[in-house]
Amino acid sequence: LRLGHVRKILQITPPFCEAADSTVKFERVAGGTAMAGCAITELPPEGFSFELCKRNEALRKKGLNFPSAVKTGTTIAGIVFKDGILLGADTRATAGPIVADKNCAKIHYMAPNIYCCGAGTAADTEFTTLIISSRLELHRLTTGRKSRVATACRMLKQYLYRYEGHIGAYLVLGGVDVTGPHLYTVHAHGSTDKLPYVAMGSGSLAAMATFEDRFKPNMELAEAKQLVRDAIAAGIFNDLGSGSNIDLCVITADKTDYVRPYDEANIKGQRSGDYGYKRGTTAVLTTDVRRFEVASETTVASQASQESMET
Amino acid sequence: MQEYQPVSYQRWSPYSMNGGTILAIAGEDFSVVASDTRLSESYQIFTRDLPKTYQLSDKIVLASCGFHGDVLKVTSAVKERMKMYEYEHHRKMSCEAVAQYMSTMLYYRRFFPYYAYNIIAGLDKEGKGAVYSFDVVGSYERETFRAGGTAASMLQPLLDNQIGMKNQSNMEEMPLSKEKAISLVQDVFTSAAERDIYTGDGLKISIISAAGTEVKDIPLRRD
Numbered sequence: 001l002r003l004g005h006v007r008k009i010l011q012i013t014p015p016f017c018e019a020a021d022s023t024v025k026f027e028r029v030a031g032g033t034a035m036a037g038c039a040i041t042e043l044p045p046e047g048f049s050f051e052l053c054k055r056n057e058a059l060r061k062k063g064l065n066f067p068s069a070v071k072t073g074t075t076i077a078g079i080v081f082k083d084g085i086l087l088g089a090d091t092r093a094t095a096g097p098i099v100a101d102k103n104c105a106k107i108h109y110m111a112p113n114i115y116c117c118g119a120g121t122a123a124d125t126e127f128t129t130l131i132i133s134s135r136l137e138l139h140r141l142t143t144g145r146k147s148r149v150a151t152a153c154r155m156l157k158q159y160l161y162r163y164e165g166h167i168g169a170y171l172v173l174g175g176v177d178v179t180g181p182h183l184y185t186v187h188a189h190g191s192t193d194k195l196p197y198v199a200m201g202s203g204s205l206a207a208m209a210t211f212e213d214r215f216k217p218n219m220e221l222a223e224a225k226q227l228v229r230d231a232i233a234a235g236i237f238n239d240l241g242s243g244s245n246i247d248l249c250v251i252t253a254d255k256t257d258y259v260r261p262y263d264e265a266n267i268k269g270q271r272s273g274d275y276g277y278k279r280g281t282t283a284v285l286t287t288d289v290r291r292f293e294v295a296s297e298t299t300v301a302s303q304a305s306q307e308s309m310e311t
Numbered sequence: 312m313q314e315y316q317p318v319s320y321q322r323w324s325p326y327s328m329n330g331g332t333i334l335a336i337a338g339e340d341f342s343v344v345a346s347d348t349r350l351s352e353s354y355q356i357f358t359r360d361l362p363k364t365y366q367l368s369d370k371i372v373l374a375s376c377g378f379h380g381d382v383l384k385v386t387s388a389v390k391e392r393m394k395m396y397e398y399e400h401h402r403k404m405s406c407e408a409v410a411q412y413m414s415t416m417l418y419y420r421r422f423f424p425y426y427a428y429n430i431i432a433g434l435d436k437e438g439k440g441a442v443y444s445f446d447v448v449g450s451y452e453r454e455t456f457r458a459g460g461t462a463a464s465m466l467q468p469l470l471d472n473q474i475g476m477k478n479q480s481n482m483e484e485m486p487l488s489k490e491k492a493i494s495l496v497q498d499v500f501t502s503a504a505e506r507d508i509y510t511g512d513g514l515k516i517s518i519i520s521a522a523g524t525e526v527k528d529i530p531l532r533r534d
Contacts (some may be wrong), residue, residue: 098508099506238355240356244532269505270501272494272497282479
């Protein structure tokens with residue numbers, strides 16, 4: 001629909017919009033129709049709706065195959081180092097045994113000084129962090145202060161606890177606020193741990209093994225980056241649920257560095273053959289050409305409508 | 312509100328899935344059979360260097376994947392039987408005969424199957440390339456090409472298009488050259504390793520021709 005030739009703006013006044021305003025003329029485009037009218041829709045009730053659970057259970061009993069949620073089957077990790085927090089994540093999203101996304105972003109923005117890595121059900125980590133990030137921003141506007149990591153942690157755990165673990169979000173939350181650097185893990189049922197080094201996801205054992213071997217308190221930036229990179233790499237190469245690249249996020253008191261990708265540990269293999277198709281490879285079974293009658297109307301602007309409106 | 316917990320029982324399973332992908336293509340006077348070299352279970356890798364192709368004789372190769380315990384049993388059982396045949400008949404077992412025997416052996420276990428997907432590749436009595444593919448209970452068929460294993464559903468359609476010339480209306484079916492077959496095998500495995508978590512680490516290609524069996528090893532993605 002092209003509205004390039006509309007001379008008058010359609011005024012929208014609640015609760016109705018006037019349909020087919022007589023002073024407005026549209027130029028008909030081939031195949032298109034003029035849009036007439038709009039309606040204010042009702043907002044759905046807040047929060048998770050459990051209405052469909054009974055129906056789903058009945059369908060499950062009948063033997064219906066449910067589509068499986070895309071799980072991130074992930075390696076995510078975080079450490080506290082001398083100048084702040086370092087978060088790392090791999091970039092593979094799996095749907096069962098298939099790689100659904102070879103380069104997804106698992107380090108989510110919460111606040112300018114707080115970032116959150118997510119493992120578990122991809123949609124749950126995405127939306128949980130979005131929702132809490134919004135609430136944190138409103139909180140910042142209300143309080144007039146920078147967000148604290150403990151606030152984000154509280155909001156996340158209270159949200160996830162309310163859903164009794166049905167929202168499958170397993171998070172590594174880290175940031176630097178006025179009280180210093182803080183690192184938390186948040187589980188889907190709502191429990192949190194505050195630790196100097198953490199790992200979550202299916203590759204967490206590989207990552208944690210690396211940390212237990214080489215972590216020291218108050219490491220320098222270069223050594224800390226190498227450690228987190230190696231921890232995520234351990235997950236990528238030894239865990240089938242993790243793969244592709246390593247993303248890193250460095251949060252310090254004055255700035256945040258989101259490096260994506262930090263390390264392209266796996267490059268796509270080169271194909272030697274050419275698999276292009278010549279024109280005519282796909283068989284055309286039937287061809288049907290129809291011509292449209294185009295009726296056009298032109299509106300000519302009169303001098304009167306050039307005057308400015310007066311209230 | 313009633314409880315929606317579905318009733319399920321924890322049960323020990325005699326089988327487990329060890330992943331892997333196999334592929335065989337029959338040419339005019341050669342056969343190509345390939346497998347990846349990764350052995351895994353659930354999200355763990357057991358080893359990166361276990362090819363799933365087994366040399367049954369100098370011109371017959373068996374590719375087998377699925378449950379590794381049954382794969383080992385199937386390959387050793389077939390090798391034993393081939394030895395006995397040679398002692399009895401004073402000649403090597405032909406590719407066709409091995410395939411027939413495999414089918415019978417698998418069907419003996421109709422009610423507790425060998426969980427192994429098998430593909431036999433070799434040369435038939437006339438020296439032409441032969442590929443026989445099996446299901447778990449011994450149904451078999453001679454084909455031009457077949458993919459098996461975890462990424463089979465990704466490889467088979469591409470082979471249908473590139474070798475079988477399916478869905479291409481203007482292409483002539485050309486005889487497949489050895490070089491084209493090998494490059495196709497490399498490319499399809501590279502692509503399978505991108506999207507299947509159980510396929511990767513390495514690729515082993517065996518090329519069977521009148522001169523014998525030649526082997527090629529190519530690295531794949533290790534993540």
